[in-house]
Amino acid sequence: MELIYGHPKSLKPIQTKYCPGCGHGVIHRLITEVIDEMGMQQKSIILNPVGCSIWASIYFDFDSVQVPHGRTPAGATAVKRMLPDHLVICYQGDGDLAAIGTAEAVHAANRGEKFTTIFVNNAIYGMTGGQMAPTTLVGQKATTAPYGRDPDEAGMGYPIRVLEMLATLAGTKYLARGAVNNAANVRKTKGYIKKAFEAQMRGEGSSIVEILSQCPTNWAISPVESVGWVESAMIPFYALGVVKDELAPVADTVKEASK
Amino acid sequence: MALEKRLMKGNEAIGEAAIRAGCDAYFGYPITPQSELIAYMAKHMLDAKRVFIQAESEVSAINMVYGAGATGARAMTSSSSPGVSLKQEGISYACGADVPMVVVNVARSGPGLGGISPAQGDYFQSTRGGGHGDYYHIVLAPKSVQEAADLTYEAFDLADEWRMPAMILADGMIGQMMEGVSFPEPKDPATRVAKPWAVGNRNGRKDVNHVDSTHLVPEEFEQALHARYARYEEMKKVLPRFEEHFVEDADLILTAYGTSARVCLGAMQMARKLGLKVGLFRPITLWPYPEKRLGELEGKRFLAVEMSMGQMVEDVRLYTHGKSEVSFYGRCGGMIPTEEDVLAEIRKILKK
Amino acid sequence: MTEKTFMAGFGGQGVVSMGQLWVYCGMKEGLEVTFFPFYGAEKRGGIARASVIVSTEEISSPLVSAPDSAVVMNMDSLPLCEAILKQGGTLIINSSLVKVDTKRTDARVVKVPCNEIAERIGDVKFANMVMMGALSKATGAVKLDKLEAVLKTFFSESKHKFIPMNMQAIQEGADAVG
Numbered sequence: 001m002e003l004i005y006g007h008p009k010s011l012k013p014i015q016t017k018y019c020p021g022c023g024h025g026v027i028h029r030l031i032t033e034v035i036d037e038m039g040m041q042q043k044s045i046i047l048n049p050v051g052c053s054i055w056a057s058i059y060f061d062f063d064s065v066q067v068p069h070g071r072t073p074a075g076a077t078a079v080k081r082m083l084p085d086h087l088v089i090c091y092q093g094d095g096d097l098a099a100i101g102t103a104e105a106v107h108a109a110n111r112g113e114k115f116t117t118i119f120v121n122n123a124i125y126g127m128t129g130g131q132m133a134p135t136t137l138v139g140q141k142a143t144t145a146p147y148g149r150d151p152d153e154a155g156m157g158y159p160i161r162v163l164e165m166l167a168t169l170a171g172t173k174y175l176a177r178g179a180v181n182n183a184a185n186v187r188k189t190k191g192y193i194k195k196a197f198e199a200q201m202r203g204e205g206s207s208i209v210e211i212l213s214q215c216p217t218n219w220a221i222s223p224v225e226s227v228g229w230v231e232s233a234m235i236p237f238y239a240l241g242v243v244k245d246e247l248a249p250v251a252d253t254v255k256e257a258s259k
Numbered sequence: 260m261a262l263e264k265r266l267m268k269g270n271e272a273i274g275e276a277a278i279r280a281g282c283d284a285y286f287g288y289p290i291t292p293q294s295e296l297i298a299y300m301a302k303h304m305l306d307a308k309r310v311f312i313q314a315e316s317e318v319s320a321i322n323m324v325y326g327a328g329a330t331g332a333r334a335m336t337s338s339s340s341p342g343v344s345l346k347q348e349g350i351s352y353a354c355g356a357d358v359p360m361v362v363v364n365v366a367r368s369g370p371g372l373g374g375i376s377p378a379q380g381d382y383f384q385s386t387r388g389g390g391h392g393d394y395y396h397i398v399l400a401p402k403s404v405q406e407a408a409d410l411t412y413e414a415f416d417l418a419d420e421w422r423m424p425a426m427i428l429a430d431g432m433i434g435q436m437m438e439g440v441s442f443p444e445p446k447d448p449a450t451r452v453a454k455p456w457a458v459g460n461r462n463g464r465k466d467v468n469h470v471d472s473t474h475l476v477p478e479e480f481e482q483a484l485h486a487r488y489a490r491y492e493e494m495k496k497v498l499p500r501f502e503e504h505f506v507e508d509a510d511l512i513l514t515a516y517g518t519s520a521r522v523c524l525g526a527m528q529m530a531r532k533l534g535l536k537v538g539l540f541r542p543i544t545l546w547p548y549p550e551k552r553l554g555e556l557e558g559k560r561f562l563a564v565e566m567s568m569g570q571m572v573e574d575v576r577l578y579t580h581g582k583s584e585v586s587f588y589g590r591c592g593g594m595i596p597t598e599e600d601v602l603a604e605i606r607k608i609l610k611k
Numbered sequence: 612m613t614e615k616t617f618m619a620g621f622g623g624q625g626v627v628s629m630g631q632l633w634v635y636c637g638m639k640e641g642l643e644v645t646f647f648p649f650y651g652a653e654k655r656g657g658i659a660r661a662s663v664i665v666s667t668e669e670i671s672s673p674l675v676s677a678p679d680s681a682v683v684m685n686m687d688s689l690p691l692c693e694a695i696l697k698q699g700g701t702l703i704i705n706s707s708l709v710k711v712d713t714k715r716t717d718a719r720v721v722k723v724p725c726n727e728i729a730e731r732i733g734d735v736k737f738a739n740m741v742m743m744g745a746l747s748k749a750t751g752a753v754k755l756d757k758l759e760a761v762l763k764t765f766f767s768e769s770k771h772k773f774i775p776m777n778m779q780a781i782q783e784g785a786d787a788v789g
Contacts (some may be wrong), residue, residue, distance in 0.1 A: 045458050062461070062467055063467050064460060065329040071322035071325075071348075074314070075329070078312075078323040079459070082283065082326075104319050266644070330629055435648070436646060436673050437631065437644075522720050526671075554663040597674060598676065599677060
């Protein structure tokens with residue numbers, strides 16, 4: 001009998017600490033499914049940052065390096081340079097990538113470093129308890145924006161569309177934005193991840209997959225409401241799809257994966 | 260073995276020694292007075308087909324060193340005082356995750372932007388764990404271009420052996436001056452210690468490797484810190500190194516490291532010619548400090564000489580257990596004491 | 612033997628190169644050597660100084676605070692060198708540019724018209740080599756007998772054609788010392 005669906009080998013069969021409705025678990029699963037499909041479990045390394053995803057290393061059944069907050073792309077740069085035949089994944093949240101680690105993210109992208117960044121954008125700081133992120137939407141409430149994000153006040157300015165910003169850099173080759181709020185978006189996102197990982201292993205430039213993800217706990221709504229909020233509030237601002245694709249032409253894995 | 264001497268700046272000699280020690284990757288950011296070092300590495304690491312990256316910041320550079328070190332590679336960065344302050348974040352993480360690396364500080368005067376002239380004001384930062392948390396790391400203080408090369412060459416082995424950063428604490432004088440230097444043969448990679456903890460190349464290894472400084476359970480973290488401090492105690496038994504001259508019969512022992520120790524050597528020789536019984540104690544390892552030897556000399560009179568407002572003098576007082584009279588003479592802000600200055604201070608103390 | 616020398620002039624006079632060549636030759640002659648340069652903020656026209664030490668012993672302080680000999684390449688450098696030269700030290704003066712007498716009556720004074728000699732050889736740029744020849748003769752600290760080989764590694768291939776003129780400058784500088 002053929003097994004058509006099961007627990008990914010690269011994901012340990014343990015319960016996560018993530019909150020109900022959180023998107024990290026689904027994203028972990030997508031990453032590990034692709035790694036299994038590519039047969040890369042023995043040669044994958046994840047750099048997990050500070051934030052909720054600091055737990056990532058205990059769930060993945062492959063090696064990991066934990067780096068200071070925001071320095072994830074610097075660490076990933078070196079790991080990939082030293083081990084170019086490995087699949088190196090730089091897992092970052094919105095605070096890690098777009099606030100404290102903006103310099104590292106921009107310059108690693110500009111150097112065309114050949115690792116893949118999985119950028120989890122949930123428009124809020126999760127682990128520290130619901131503070132404003134660089135991606136928090138205008139008007140969205142946070143503990144540090146109690147009256148809603150006002151670009152003129154509270155210090156964080158306007159929400160940052162990271163991929164569009166990085167698309168101007170010559171070093172970026174593949175930038176795509178997905179979401180994990182419904183089955184169709186999950187399937188498409190997996191396609192983006194696979195395309196990015198495969199591009200990495202072909203030695204192409206910087207690849208980043210941004211994933212819009214739910215944080216019902218810090219948004220203070222139910223898990224069911226949270227997937228709706230991604231659709232109604234986030235996607236209109238953070239448009240889904242491929243933002244930049246300058247990869248060498250190969251078989252279109254995105255179409256296949258989303259069939 | 261008679262090796263041919265080359266005339267080199269300290270900065271360049273450190274670079275050449277690192278390459279011969281098997282430095283696989285260098286990451287840095289330009290800053291005076293160490294910029295010859297990053298330029299040397301750019302040329303020679305790339306020529307040797309090794310990894311070289313000029314990073315966007317010191318912060319990024321040290322985290323690249325951390326990433327490379329996590330894979331088991333021999334990695335290095337270099338900077339000068341303000342840049343080394345920026346690196347303290349990464350150094351703390353490396354100490355917390357037991358990642359070996361070599362960090363070179365060609366120190367200049369501070370605080371703040373300060374000046375670009377040589378200084379020794381980074382002693383506290385270097386020897387007390389300059390970042391956050393409970394830790395120490397190896398600190399080696401060369402006095403010459405030759406010793407800068409020798410200690411750099413050795414630092415990679417020490418870092419690997421003890422699984423921690425090894426810092427070369429030089430100063431702008433050591434970095435900028437030229438002296439004759441001979442180099443040992445390139446190290447055979449086969450002699451490196453195994454790093455079964457490193458990430459990558461799993462090849463069926465059952466357990467995954469995590470290079471990580473996270474400990475969110477206080478009881479477990481306390482135990483881990485105790486284990487690391489037990490390693491520090493082992494290091495204190497075998498690593499301390501020093502140079503001494505005429506300490507046994509001395510009425511006054513000069514203590515200094517690096518450039519100021521060279522000045523003190525000259526002052527001591529001048530004093531001896533005048534019949535003054537002066538000795539010299541020069542720590543080569545600033546951490547672990549040669550505290551045992553200093554303790555054996557307690558009761559003697561000391562004069563600590565530094566290019567700072569007085570930092571190592573506190574260790575001299577500490578390790579002579581309050582039983583010695585310890586004086587201090589320092590120049591700061593990029594000024595270097597002269598042999599004549601130190602001799603005058605010696606005569607003042609000995610009233611001769 | 613330990614000879615501490617302080618060299619001073621303005622940027623472009625080759626003071627730093629002179630210091631480097633001095634210690635390079637010293638090293639090739641089996642001596643311990645130290646060279647420490649000082650530049651002004653400007654690459655040309657500013658002040659240029661070099662502290663050099665050659666010794667048969669381990670060198671203590673790399674700082675030259677009371678030099679045994681001082682090289683005065685221009686007028687501005689004279690007061691500086693006079694101030695630090697040790698008692699009874701040797702003051703070697705580029706008399707082409709320094710037209711006044713030193714106030715240091717204790718010093719052994721050697722005057723060499725470096726610029727004139729260099730120009731006669733072919734280019735004022737050899738003035739530093741004239742001075743180094745004089746320094747060698749006056750102090751005896753570095754013989755410069757390995758200079759030709761040193762210059763071959765010091766200069767790029769395209770400049771090797773100037774080596775004979777450099778050697779001539781050294782010789783004439785030495786000859787100028789009475």
